[in-house]
């Protein structure tokens with residue numbers, strides 16, 4: 449399935465905090481299978497195909513939208529498939545945002561409480577780059593002055609990933625492969641480990657997004 453051109457039904461809220469106004473986009477429908485916890489790799493999200501697609505669309509939006517906070521509520525999706533987890537780790541939500549927003553994550557809990565019901569809005573996904581498009585950026589990332597890295601914070605039961613457009617794109621190509629290429633691979637080899645390893649400053653290894661070994665092919669409606 450191609451990420452580019454997919455339509456994502458969202459809810460948009462505009463929230464005022466003090467002198468600033470923030471635009472928050474979240475999915476209109478709950479994400480069925482994407483438990484997220486802090487663990488062995490750094491952070492682990494265990495997805496099915498629908499959740500991988502939503503994450504890819506959210507990532508693409510965050511990369512291209514300097515004024516949008518992209519919020520994926522994942523804590524209450526009721527799925528216990530926490531690969532590499534003991535089951536005791538607190539579940540987390542995920543928030544993606546551009547660093548130029550300078551949003552103080554310490555105020556997220558307050559902002560989250562003010563989201564209200566939101567306005568329906570459909571986002572047409574602009575896709576994520578292929579690894580082949582990123583050669584110059586990959587080369588630059590090994591230089592000390594390379595600034596386009598994703599940073600993280602964990603507060604209010606939420607993992608925040610914060611970076612520039614390039615930072616989201618340079619890591620997002622792995623999510624594009626997860627959405628567009630892994631399904632065929634899993635069809636051919638149902639037991640294959642299919643994941644995206646997303647480098648995030650300060651995490652032991654990655655944000656590791658892996659297809660659930662049980663529900664990788666099952667449509668969420670059948671869960």
Ligand SMILES: [Zn+2]
Nearest residue numbers: 641643656658
């Ligand atoms: Zn992996």
Ligand SMILES: [Zn+2]
Nearest residue numbers: 529660662663
């Ligand atoms: Zn599962």
